[in-house]
Amino acid sequence: MSIPSIIxxxxxxxxxxxxxxxxxxxxxxxxxDASLNAAVYDELFRVLFSIGTILFLGILGLVLFxxxxxxxxxxxxxxxxxxxxxxxxxxxxxxVPAVVVLFIGLYSFDIYDRMGGMVPLNHGAHDHQQMDMQQxxxxxxxxxxxxxxxxxxxxxxxxxxxxxxxxxxxxYPKGDIISGELHVPKGQLVSLRLEAKDVIHAFWVPExxxxxxxxxxxxxxxxxxxxxxxxxxxxCAELCGPYHGSMRSAVVVDEADDYNTWFSNNAKTTVSEA
Amino acid sequence: MTAAIPPTxxxxxxxxxxTGWLRYFSFSLDHKVIGLQYLVCGFIFxxxxxxxxxxxxxxxxxxxxDFMARDVYNQVLTLHGTVMIFLWIVPVVNGAFGNYLxxxxxxxxxxxxxxxxxxxxWMIPPAGLMLISSYFITGAAQSGxxxxxxxxxxxxxxxxxxxxxxxxxxxxxxxFGGINFIATILKLRxxxxxxxxxxxxxxxxxxxxxLVVLSTPVLAGTLILLSFDIVVHTGFFNPGLGGNAVVYxxxxxxxxxxxxxxMVLPAFGLVSEILPAxxxxxxxxxxxxxxxxxTIVVLGLVVWAHHMFTSGTPPWMRLFFTIATSFxxxxxxxxxxxxxxxxxxxxxxxxxxxxxxxxxxxxxxxxGITGVMLAQVPFDIHVHDTYFxxxxxxxxxxxxxxxxIFAAIYHWYPKITGRMLNEHLGxxxxxxxxxxxxxxxxxxHWLGLNGMPRRVAEYDPQFTFINQLSSAGALLMALxxxxxxxxxxxxxxxxxxxxDNPWKALTPEWLTSSPPPVENWTGEAPLVTEPYxxxxxxxxxxxxxxxxxxxxxxxx
Ligand code: HEM
Ligand SMILES: [Cu+2]
Ligand SMILES: [Cu+2]
Numbered sequence: 001m002s003i004p005s006i007i008x009x010x011x012x013x014x015x016x017x018x019x020x021x022x023x024x025x026x027x028x029x030x031x032x033d034a035s036l037n038a039a040v041y042d043e044l045f046r047v048l049f050s051i052g053t054i055l056f057l058g059i060l061g062l063v064l065f066x067x068x069x070x071x072x073x074x075x076x077x078x079x080x081x082x083x084x085x086x087x088x089x090x091x092x093x094x095x096v097p098a099v100v101v102l103f104i105g106l107y108s109f110d111i112y113d114r115m116g117g118m119v120p121l122n123h124g125a126h127d128h129q130q131m132d133m134q135q136x137x138x139x140x141x142x143x144x145x146x147x148x149x150x151x152x153x154x155x156x157x158x159x160x161x162x163x164x165x166x167x168x169x170x171x172y173p174k175g176d177i178i179s180g181e182l183h184v185p186k187g188q189l190v191s192l193r194l195e196a197k198d199v200i201h202a203f204w205v206p207e208x209x210x211x212x213x214x215x216x217x218x219x220x221x222x223x224x225x226x227x228x229x230x231x232x233x234x235x236c237a238e239l240c241g242p243y244h245g246s247m248r249s250a251v252v253v254d255e256a257d258d259y260n261t262w263f264s265n266n267a268k269t270t271v272s273e274a
Numbered sequence: 275m276t277a278a279i280p281p282t283x284x285x286x287x288x289x290x291x292x293t294g295w296l297r298y299f300s301f302s303l304d305h306k307v308i309g310l311q312y313l314v315c316g317f318i319f320x321x322x323x324x325x326x327x328x329x330x331x332x333x334x335x336x337x338x339x340d341f342m343a344r345d346v347y348n349q350v351l352t353l354h355g356t357v358m359i360f361l362w363i364v365p366v367v368n369g370a371f372g373n374y375l376x377x378x379x380x381x382x383x384x385x386x387x388x389x390x391x392x393x394x395x396w397m398i399p400p401a402g403l404m405l406i407s408s409y410f411i412t413g414a415a416q417s418g419x420x421x422x423x424x425x426x427x428x429x430x431x432x433x434x435x436x437x438x439x440x441x442x443x444x445x446x447x448x449x450f451g452g453i454n455f456i457a458t459i460l461k462l463r464x465x466x467x468x469x470x471x472x473x474x475x476x477x478x479x480x481x482x483x484x485l486v487v488l489s490t491p492v493l494a495g496t497l498i499l500l501s502f503d504i505v506v507h508t509g510f511f512n513p514g515l516g517g518n519a520v521v522y523x524x525x526x527x528x529x530x531x532x533x534x535x536x537m538v539l540p541a542f543g544l545v546s547e548i549l550p551a552x553x554x555x556x557x558x559x560x561x562x563x564x565x566x567x568x569t570i571v572v573l574g575l576v577v578w579a580h581h582m583f584t585s586g587t588p589p590w591m592r593l594f595f596t597i598a599t600s601f602x603x604x605x606x607x608x609x610x611x612x613x614x615x616x617x618x619x620x621x622x623x624x625x626x627x628x629x630x631x632x633x634x635x636x637x638x639x640x641x642g643i644t645g646v647m648l649a650q651v652p653f654d655i656h657v658h659d660t661y662f663x664x665x666x667x668x669x670x671x672x673x674x675x676x677x678x679i680f681a682a683i684y685h686w687y688p689k690i691t692g693r694m695l696n697e698h699l700g701x702x703x704x705x706x707x708x709x710x711x712x713x714x715x716x717x718x719h720w721l722g723l724n725g726m727p728r729r730v731a732e733y734d735p736q737f738t739f740i741n742q743l744s745s746a747g748a749l750l751m752a753l754x755x756x757x758x759x760x761x762x763x764x765x766x767x768x769x770x771x772x773x774d775n776p777w778k779a780l781t782p783e784w785l786t787s788s789p790p791p792v793e794n795w796t797g798e799a800p801l802v803t804e805p806y807x808x809x810x811x812x813x814x815x816x817x818x819x820x821x822x823x824x825x826x827x828x829x830x
Binding site for chain 1 (some may be wrong): 416418555556587617639653723725
């Protein structure tokens with residue numbers, strides 16, 4: 001291979017990488033980010049989107065180039081090059097993807113950790129007498145919060161979510177509120193404990209980038225902190241019957257004051273507000 | 275096992291088996307007849323599955339549920355998935371091409387167990403008919419092709435039971451086929467033919483059949499337990515009776531993740547046959563191809579829980595399956611780079627077979643990239659069970675396997691019928707399939723990212739336009755089958771005569787007449803030790819390139 005062609009390839013590679021990075025960082029395919037998770041998620045998305053774009057455009061380019069450059073011209077006879085393999089090339093394209101994939105795996109592990117995904121699910125359940133009353137948590141993000149030790153303001157706001165065909169019910173143990181919509185204060189950690197009555201459903205808020213199946217007989221947990229006030233859809237994402245497509249609710253994120261007003265208007269039992 | 279070899283069976287078969295078109299409706303033992311039975315039967319189910327898919331896209335052209343009743347919609351989407359997987363892709367990439375090609379490739383006159391082979395095929399039409407007719411008789415199953423309990427236990431039982439029966443039959447057929455392929459490849463090879471001299475499709479089928487034999491019985495057992503839950507109210511998967519609904523998901527995906535490789539590994543094999551013949555080059559990296567296939571087989575068995583990241587799975591499990599799944603991209607990547615290197619420096623005929631193969635490469639790379647994204651737990655938690663996943667798997671299953679099926683039909687049609695297909699129509703078919711497919715499925719990635727779940731009949735009106743775009747793509751895909759069907763029928767009657775080896779290919783099926791005789795060769799089977807022995811040296815390549823006058827001016 002001559003020097004100019006190596007330079008040309010290098011140049012093309014650099015353009016490809018820069019172009020892919022640009023697309024990955026600047027093309028926005030996601031809805032607004034309204035939770036702490038969402039910001040972290042979007043960071044991961046941009047990295048994966050950049051790597052994906054570089055790879056895809058590179059391979060697309062190679063295919064198109066080969067098809068044009070090495071196409072059989074009219075009247076042309078004879079075979080192509082007798083290349084049966086090339087050990088160093090093959091080692092190269094085994095090693096590079098392995099490193100890329102390893103990087104992606106470690107990076108997404110880090111992201112998942114920052115989302116609270118690696119916190120043991122049944123954290124805090126052990127040294128309590130209610131331990132046998134407390135059901136095992138089977139999956140989710142973040143630790144299960146117990147109602148009894150949430151009286152201080154810094155602790156998570158616990159909400160019990162029940163899914164049934166075709167609605168979500170939200171129970172606030174603190175004020176004994178039952179609501180068809182989820183109300184949460186902005187900036188406050190919320191801990192959902194989810195369980196289904198009939199079939200499997202899934203709790204999804206696209207603007208929060210979180211989802212958790214809601215399973216009969218196997219409670220799950222989902223912790224999040226909303227960061228933008230507004231009203232967002234809660235979508236059921238697991239086929240649960242004929243009306244699955246209309247199984248929706250909403251989460252209302254309010255400033256703390258507005259939330260407190262809502263809470264005291266609805267609370268059945270008086271609780272000490274912090 | 276001896277049935278395939280004795281020379282006397284020649285006359286025997288002639289007496290016992292119908293000849294002419296009738297034999298395609300008979301319990302024929304000829305592997306080529308059985309292969310074609312699989313292919314045509316599969317294609318009919320593809321048309322049915324396509325109609326069902328079209329019905330889904332019509333419903334989704336508007337955000338309201340206004341085209342079908344809601345429970346009918348769920349029946350339609352369940353049937354669509356089941357038909358496409360179990361009655362179209364799996365039987366065609368395995369049964370159809372496997373039966374047609376494997377005996378040629380190993381230098382045998384038939385499969386190892388011809389009778390089992392015929393039984394395996396003849397289990398399919400009744401099972402398919404049962405599945406389709408369940409819609410008319412009792413109402414079909416409504417719980418998706420995944421049939422997750424408790425939903426599948428609580429929806430109308432008759433349809434679900436017929437669904438289970440039909441899938442059990444199809445699974446059984448698939449296991450019989452798998453056993454037969456393993457035996458044929460390992461035991462019926464012509465003396466002197468070594469494993470590492472086999473055409474790559476044999477390796478792909480060996481790997482696939484291992485997956486079939488290991489994982490399909492698990493599906494069968496799981497579905498039998500599910501049917502107990504439905505019929506006699508046992509509580510294996512029913513939380514109301516103390517069962518565990520998530521265990522079903524583990525068992526189901528222990529089969530169904532390997533199932534995706536059962537759908538795509540044979541397609542990888544077919545592409546490895548098609549590209550070298552039309553690029554006039556050896557298949558690049560034969561040995562690494564073989565090892566990648568086997569690595570995919572092993573890894574494919576330990577990644578199933580990536581379908582359950584939002585289910586009842588603890589953190590460590592989510593993490594383990596992320597890493598294992600991501601690493602499948604490495605052997606898969608090797609295969610793609612090998613194909614790219616096979617294109618490089620070739621003398622590529624840009625015919626329909628090559629266009630569909632290259633369309634496959636492009637589509638599958640896209641689907642593989644979204645696959646690796648989905649393998650990352652934190653990424654998947656947002657898009658699981660949304661249209662992003664629908665887009666991903668259509669890119670790999672349709673953009674991958676179905677594109678390869680078309681490429682394979684364009685490639686082997688001259689061998690099967692003795693006549694050539696019309697190339698202009700073929701390229702036109704490719705063009706509208708490629709455009710229609712991408713128009714249909716690319717926008718679905720955006721839908722999933724922005725909040726549209728899968729398996730819904732109604733959706734947020736903000737998604738209307740993108741859904742209509744996708745439906746327009748589906749319409750184009752439906753139309754694209756017309757030139758294909760016309761071409762296949764028309765050319766069978768008066769296409770130009772192909773001759774024995776129109777592509778000047780080196781694999782054994784081309785070294786006999788077109789169509790091949792019963793028992794494949796009139797004399798002894800040829801010993802092909804270099805199925806990919808194409809190619810010239812660098813100097814000769816340059817010479818043939820510059821000999822050509824119209825080339826000299828444009829490129830020096
Ligand atoms: C690079 C290789 C691949 C990776 C890393 C990968 C990864 C994944 C992941 C993580 C999911 C789960 C997504 C979710 O439900 O949230 C998935 C779904 C799926 N994949 Fe792939 N995939 C790959 C290749 C394939 C291939 C080759 C096929 C089939 C030919 C395939 C077919 C499917 C199907 C059918 C589903 C959806 C199943 C369902 O829920 O109905 N994938 N893939
Ligand atoms: Cu639902
Ligand atoms: Cu999978």
